[in-house]
Amino acid sequence: MPSRELDVALYGATGYTGRLIAEDLADQEAEFAIAGRSRERLADVASELEADPEIVVASVDDDEELEQMASRADAVASAAGPFNDLGPPVMNAALREGTHFVDTTGEQGYLRWASEQDERAREAGVTVVNATGFDVVPSDLSAYLAAHALDDPTSVDIALATNSRLSDGTQRTMAASTGDWWEFEDGRFQDAVPGRHMRSFSYPDREDPSTGVFIPWGDCATAPRSTGADNVRTFFVLDRDRARKYNLLWPVQWLVTKIPGLDRLLASRAPEGRGGPSEEEREASWFSILAEAETPDGQTARAIVEGSDPYGLTGAATSRMALALARGEGNGPGVLTPTQAFGPERVPKLVPEFIDEARVIEP
Ligand SMILES: NC(=O)c1ccc[n+]([C@@H]2O[C@H](COP(=O)([O-])OP(=O)(O)OC[C@H]3O[C@@H](n4cnc5c(N)ncnc54)[C@H](OP(=O)(O)O)[C@@H]3O)[C@@H](O)[C@H]2O)c1
Structure with a gap:
């Protein structure tokens, strides 16, 4: 061109x-x-x-x-x-x-x-x-690295840990997409709901395993292409008690999101401005993303991508x-x-x- x-x-x-x-x-x-x-x-x-x-x-x-x-x-x-x-x-x-x-x-x-x-x-x-x-540059990289360390992995789980807060626009966008949630399971997109899965992840350099709870992150729609895996799930790392609460409440969340017009109602209640993390907040923010790929015969590979200021x-x-x-x-x-x-x-x-x-x- x-x-x-x-x-x-x-x-x-x-x-x-x-x-x-x-x-x-x-x-x-x-x-x-x-x-x-x-x-x-x-x-x-x-x-x-x-x-x-x-x-x-x-x-x-x-x-x-x-x-x-x-x-x-x-x-x-x-x-x-x-x-x-x-x-x-x-x-x-x-x-x-x-x-x-x-x-x-x-x-x-x-x-x-x-x-x-x-x-x-x-x-x-x-x-x-x-x-x-x-969402999704570092998580896509992490998923890609883990998946390409194996021959033909069929599942990839991605754990996201960050202390960054969300911009007003991100909050509005998340509210407006309430219920438009998917995970990639058995080679196709399936209805999903936050909290539905919970699992632990072993981060390197951390003594205790971290608890991740399912959130419908962009990688469920992109990582099937970058990894070739038939199953892709994304998790947010939370402290164990909060993660367990989300996990227990997922059926309620699923029922509530079936209420017609809920996405519009939540979007109308989200912040109205064009604000986001201040420069100081951005400087203090970090992320750590762990991906774990697995083959049908149980071989696993993990990759980590870490950095600052999402x-x-x-x-x-x-x-x-x-x-x-x-x-x-x-x-x-x-x-x-x-x-x-x-x-x-x-x-x-x-x-x-x-x-x-x-x-x-x-x-
Ligand atoms: N993937 C990620 O990790 C990531 C990171 C950051 C942001 N985001 C996404 O990027 C988007 C922007 O986020 P933000 O925090 O910058 O939001 P924001 O501050 O609210 O900015 C939204 C932008 O969209 C424009 N816009 C809104 N409605 C419009 C319309 N009807 N016609 C034309 N332009 C319109 C706004 O223009 P006006 O000024 O004219 O209203 C503004 O330029 C959100 O969807 C957010 O979720 C994603």
């Missing part, structure tokens, strides 16, 4: 995460545009950047405006969520214009839809890498993966997971400030 006038068009630049991506694009000295629905809010963002990005106003309801934005860039990056609603129009515009695409989603329903666009992406000659944030990681990974695609450096075309797109050695090198360690744990 010949190079276009912009490296990256960033849609949703006015949000908490969009600003982090824009700051990194400026640090990388990219030629980029910031895009969204409000010229005034985009101008505010531009005034705070150490760069002079072009401002592009495009409504998510206007295909022509989105196509025009996508046609001028080598890659589109989107941080406009919830993605179940706002993701498809932006990704579709990129596919129609032959433009590479990345986004910060973690929503399983949208990720499932996006992976079904693989043939369209191949025909268009573009690489799509969804979920270039904390939201900083999201901003930098999204900016740098978009730029790498713009330079023609992805393993595309097609709809790929982050590790499929860039390989297990390159992913930590793209964001070295945020990933300290990524390795298979020797038995």
Whole structure:
């Protein structure tokens, strides 16, 4: 693809995460545009950047405006969520214009839809890498490393431990996707509910096992592709008493989520702003992700990915993966997971400030 006038068009630049991506694009000295629905809010963002990005106003309801934005860039990056609603129009515009695409989603329903666009992406000659944030860059890497240490693993369990709090936008997105929950079981997507599974994980350098309780994380929709496993589950590490409570309450949770309109009700009660962890909170935040793969005859392999500042990681990974695609450096075309797109050695090198360690744990 010949190079276009912009490296990256960033849609949703006015949000908490969009600003982090824009700051990194400026640090990388990219030629980029910031895009969204409000010229005034985009101008505010531009005034705070150490760069002079072009401002592009495009409504998510206007295909022509989105196509025009996508046609001028080598890659589109989107941080406009919830993605179940706002993701498809932006990704579709990129596919129609032959433009590479990345986004910060973690929503399983949208990720499932996006992976079904693989043939369209191949025909268009573009690489799509969804979920270039904390969900799923380090967990995808961890799952990939564990799975590829074995021949033909059939199951992968991923444990996520972090002390980071959630941005307002992430809380709204999670509320809006209530009930749209999946796990990958026996080679297909099955209805899932938080808390349904509980198990312990042996982290290296920790004396006691850690307790993980099932949460429907993006990897249930992406790791089947990066690992080839027929069973993928994701767990959040909690103290044992809390984990047990969630686990005991899962049938109640399952019944409650069947109430029609609950997703809209919860979304309307989520925080309204565009805030998130402060710089100090981000500096003090860490993550540790353990993946365990298993073959049918009981062989297991574990891998760990550790680092800091999940939201900083999201901003930098999204900016740098978009730029790498713009330079023609992805393993595309097609709809790929982050590790499929860039390989297990390159992913930590793209964001070295945020990933300290990524390795298979020797038995
Ligand atoms: N995968 C991960 O680990 C990860 C990490 C961070 C964030 N995220 C996801 O990324 C998304 C953004 O998070 P955030 O914290 O940055 O949220 P935020 O601060 O609320 O920002 C949301 C962005 O979406 C735009 N937007 C909302 N509704 C729109 C509409 N109808 N048309 C056009 N643009 C619209 C907003 O534009 P306006 O300013 O015009 O409202 C804003 O730019 C969320 O879905 C979140 O879950 C995922």
